Amino acid sequence: MTDAVLGIIGGSGLYDLPGLQNVREERIKSPWGDPSGALRFGDIDGLPIVFLPRHDKGHRLSPTDINYRANIDVMKRAGVTDLISLSACGSYKEELPPGTFVVVDQFVDRTHNRATSFFGTGCVAHVSMAHPTSPRLRMRIAEAAEAEAIPFVRDGTYVCMEGPQFSTLAESLTYKGFGYSVVGMTNLPEAKLAREAELCYATVAMVTDFDCWHQDHDAVTVTDIIRVLTANAEKAARLVGRLARDFPREHEPCPAGSDCALDTAIITAPEARDPELLKKLDAVAGRMLNR
Secondary structure: OOEOOEEEEEOOOOOOOOOOEEEEEEOOOOOOOOOOOOEEEEEEOOEEEEEEEOOOOOOOOOOOOOOHHHHHHHHHHOOOOEEEEEEEEEEOOOOOOOOOEEEEOEEEEEOOOOOOOOOEOOEOEOOOOOOOOOHHHHHHHHHHHHHOOOOEEEOOEEEEEOOOOOOOHHHHHHHHHOOOOEEEOOHHHHHHHHHHOOOEEEEEEEEEEOOOOOOOOOOOOHHHHHHHHHHHHHHHHHHHHHHHHHOOOEOOOOOOOHHHOOOOOEOOOHHHOOHHHHHHOOOOOHHHHOO
16 A cells, blocks of 8 residues: 655645644756745644645746646655645635635636646647546545534536636626636646646635625625635645544545556557657656556
8 A cells, every 4th residue: 555645735825834744845856847836845643745835935926827737746756645726716606605615526627828738749648537536535625624614515616717817707607607616727737737647636625705796796806815815724724634634544546546547548659659758757657657
């Protein structure tokens, strides 16, 4: 069995992880470029944890400018087995008010300027994204939220828009009409890349606003979001603390097949593979390529 190592990617307002003990920082190099920042290694109740602020300290990076490939690559190199994203989002549903946590199970991609695959010319792979998050990891998160009395809902669809601008009213009404749950700007590139890297992945979408569809609420502003982020950050710290205390110390195989996503995904014949690309894939695809 493999020892569990929990990775946490902190979104807007989450630039540190309270409760992390025995902390050390390390900058891990990636062949995919610079990650958002240094990784913070530590533990909570003995569970190894690796934390990365997605936007870097001080919120230096916009959603479009984040190097998602480098972020997932360094998490894999750090030994992470299970990866959780804590992210701010807008809500499309009256029953998901600010302060609610949504344990996302599905995504819709509305980005257009992101690198969302480690593979390409010289080594082509097609992984399944039918079930983009790990059911077992979602279950663990839900149990932790219940134990901490944090308002949350199981399952929901996250629309990933390009940004950095907030939605138009037409966009907001359209996605609400489709029955989607929340909107954000970051999580789907992570989910796709985590699947290619054979990491179990889950999203905790922390509602900060009603986007702009709600007739009783003005258009979204950064000021309004920051006000809710402070309260959400405190709940997120409690969630991670409880999750770490109860998390299995041995990695649990993913029912969605995250651990073996590349088993039937790589289609390029060995003799046609690009040696330079293969070097860059050493961490994320080493299990398959080194057979």
